[in-house]
Amino acid sequence: MEQTIDVFAQLLVSGLLAGLLFALVAVGLTLVYGVMDVVNFAHGEFLMLAMYAAFGLALLGLQPLVALPLVVIAMFFFGIVVYRLFIRRLLAGPPEATVFGTFGLLVLLQGLAQALFTSDFFSIPNRPFAQTLHFGSVSVGAAAIVEGIGALVLTGALFAFVEYTETGRALRAVSEDRIAATLMGIDVGRMNAVAFGIGAACVGAAGTLLMLSYPVYPRVGADFALTAFVVVALGGFGSVQGALVGALLVGVLEVFGGFYLAPEIKMVPVYLAYLVVVLVRPQGLLGRR
Amino acid sequence: MKTIARDRNVLTLIGLLVIGVFAAFGVRDVVVLDLLFTLLIYAVLGQSWNWISGYGGNISFGHAIFFGCGAYAAAIATARFGISPWFAFPLGAAVAAVLALAVGYPTFALRGHYFSIATIAVGALVETFVKTQPYLGRANGFELPIANGFAALQFTEKWPYVLLALALFAIAQAATIGLERSRLGYYLRALRANYGAAASVGIDERRWKLIAFAGSAVLASAAGVLYAQYTLFVDPSSTLALPISIDIALVGVVGGIGTVWGPPVGALVYVFLAKAVALKLGGAGKGYDLVIYGALIVAIAAVRPSGIVGAAIEALRRRRAVREAGG
Numbered sequence: 054m055e056q057t058i059d060v061f062a063q064l065l066v067s068g069l070l071a072g073l074l075f076a077l078v079a080v081g082l083t084l085v086y087g088v089m090d091v092v093n094f095a096h097g098e099f100l101m102l103a104m105y106a107a108f109g110l111a112l113l114g115l116q117p118l119v120a121l122p123l124v125v126i127a128m129f130f131f132g133i134v135v136y137r138l139f140i141r142r143l144l145a146g147p148p149e150a151t152v153f154g155t156f157g158l159l160v161l162l163q164g165l166a167q168a169l170f171t172s173d174f175f176s177i178p179n180r181p182f183a184q185t186l187h188f189g190s191v192s193v194g195a196a197a198i199v200e201g202i203g204a205l206v207l208t209g210a211l212f213a214f215v216e217y218t219e220t221g222r223a224l225r226a227v228s229e230d231r232i233a234a235t236l237m238g239i240d241v242g243r244m245n246a247v248a249f250g251i252g253a254a255c256v257g258a259a260g261t262l263l264m265l266s267y268p269v270y271p272r273v274g275a276d277f278a279l280t281a282f283v284v285v286a287l288g289g290f291g292s293v294q295g296a297l298v299g300a301l302l303v304g305v306l307e308v309f310g311g312f313y314l315a316p317e318i319k320m321v322p323v324y325l326a327y328l329v330v331v332l333v334r335p336q337g338l339l340g341r342r
Numbered sequence: 343m344k345t346i347a348r349d350r351n352v353l354t355l356i357g358l359l360v361i362g363v364f365a366a367f368g369v370r371d372v373v374v375l376d377l378l379f380t381l382l383i384y385a386v387l388g389q390s391w392n393w394i395s396g397y398g399g400n401i402s403f404g405h406a407i408f409f410g411c412g413a414y415a416a417a418i419a420t421a422r423f424g425i426s427p428w429f430a431f432p433l434g435a436a437v438a439a440v441l442a443l444a445v446g447y448p449t450f451a452l453r454g455h456y457f458s459i460a461t462i463a464v465g466a467l468v469e470t471f472v473k474t475q476p477y478l479g480r481a482n483g484f485e486l487p488i489a490n491g492f493a494a495l496q497f498t499e500k501w502p503y504v505l506l507a508l509a510l511f512a513i514a515q516a517a518t519i520g521l522e523r524s525r526l527g528y529y530l531r532a533l534r535a536n537y538g539a540a541a542s543v544g545i546d547e548r549r550w551k552l553i554a555f556a557g558s559a560v561l562a563s564a565a566g567v568l569y570a571q572y573t574l575f576v577d578p579s580s581t582l583a584l585p586i587s588i589d590i591a592l593v594g595v596v597g598g599i600g601t602v603w604g605p606p607v608g609a610l611v612y613v614f615l616a617k618a619v620a621l622k623l624g625g626a627g628k629g630y631d632l633v634i635y636g637a638l639i640v641a642i643a644a645v646r647p648s649g650i651v652g653a654a655i656e657a658l659r660r661r662r663a664v665r666e667a668g669g
Binding site: 092094139142143146147148149150151152153154156157158159160161162163164165166167168169172271275279282283286290315317318320321324325327328331332335 | 637
């Protein structure tokens with residue numbers, strides 16, 4: 054019995070730490086959706102790009118925590134460029150265009166990564182935080198703790214930004230009512246670009262942190278993106294707090310699924326959770342309809 | 343009111359079928375026949391995608407699972423049950439339709455992205471399921487037993503396969519021409535053009551989209567049966583995995599969503615590109631194919647979301663309008 058509780062505590066801690074990182078990926082997605090009504094299907098591929106960038110910087114001697122601000126800034130501008138060159142055009146077309154357009158971007162970026170870097174897995178050399186810490190019966194990798202806390206701090210920072218700054222208020226105004234926001238003198242096009250940049254910056258940070266414990270390869274974004282879609286649906290599309298709650302739930306579900314079912318089907322409970330939420334409570338746990 | 347016989351779509355279809363039949367009997371080059379078969383199968387798959395994603399406006403990223411239903415139905419019928427693969431048509435269709443209803447029922451009442459995400463999730467679920475089942479050959483797949491003749495749906499030569507694919511293509515095109523003239527077609531168009539207005543006159547979105555999606559799944563499954571009988575082998579990566587779903591969406595988007603002739607044109611572009619990539623760049627797996635397909639989808643979405651045929655129709659309308667205004 055005690056052993057069962059130990060295993061349970063171990064899985065719960067691992068799941069929550071993983072969930073914190075999922076939250077950082079998902080808030081970027083949900084912010085973009087809230088502001089401009091676009092689900093960026095290439096969100097996971099942005100994560101992949103950030104991971105390759107962090108890997109390259111690590112080869113130059115910059116460890117992830119040092120490289121983090123660089124990658125975040127670079128991804129922010131990358132997001133703005135993608136918005137200005139591409140997403141803005143999609144918004145002018147029929148609603149399906151944003152769906153298959155961002156999906157096309159996913160295919161393109163994945164292909165580019167495969168063509169340039171091959172399908173091999175790359176991990177950063179001399180990983181920092183490689184030791185395992187023990188808290189009673191629970192053992193956690195130091196890297197997972199750094200990732201979890203880093204992601205929590207950054208998600209909190211984003212929340213504070215959206216809640217308390219002038220730009221954040223403008224973003225919220227656009228997501229609540231685009232026309233009213235325009236009438237109040239808010240430049241909606243600029244807010245769209247900022248939101249898309251922030252969305253990319255979020256995965257910039259998440260991808261860099263992730264390199265502490267995970268290898269990068271061309272399809273790495275696919276799994277994380279799918280998890281992020283489920284998280285966002287679970288929490289409610291457009292809700293930042295919902296994304297955090299949803300992410301913790303999904304993190305726990307995935308870790309428990311991997312342990313009690315089988316590692317190769319750890320995503321099955323996550324996808325089933327998506328279908329159940331969509332059927333029973335489509336607005337998500339904390340979302341508005 | 344145009345009569346059926348004078349409909350330009352019907353005349354085009356009849357013309358293509360005549361050419362196709364002559365090609366199937368006249369061409370003896372197996373490489374050309376193989377290309378023709380692939381072209382027809384992808385045209386059917388693109389048309390199947392077009393029903394729900396073009397006319398319905400709900401983009402599917404998991405369409406390969408319906409193709410897989412048919413392919414695995416054929417393989418199971420022959421290799422496991424030892425019955426004629428003709429039974430695979432209703433068997434695969436039933437499974438495909440049930441899957442379509444399971445994806446569509448919860449999501450059709452919601453905004454479009456819920457459906458698209460669900461198709462990715464269910465696609466991944468189906469792939470995981472097949473890969474863990476020894477009965478379904480796991481990730482390695484399994485072979486269909488060798489047989490011969492019409493009842494066994496197997497032939498030593500390629501031309502009968504081309505004829506069968508041509509027949510399926512004819513059914514798909516005729517059904518699409520019918521769809522455009524039917525109540526279902528009008529309702530789907532109304533829902534896409536103005537959801538609020540359509541709903542306010544009592545068009546039940548979920549009901550009509552479920553019908554379109556189930557039909558779409560059945561059509562893709564039929565293509566899967568023919569494909570498995572042609573290759574005599576099924577495995578997840580060649581029938582139901584995400585890359586196949588990407589190919590199908592590419593065919594639909596490039597040709598032009600919501601048009602009768604978009605999917606065949608898209609299939610033509612796709613088959614040409616796939617061959618060119620395989621010949622010039624060393625095949626799939628290196629990412630070049632994805633770069634080209636992705637760039638093509640991105641370009642079409644940004645520049646002309648109505649696709650090649652959509653652009654052609656718009657150009658024709660504009661010319662006619664100019665002529666009428668001028669004359």
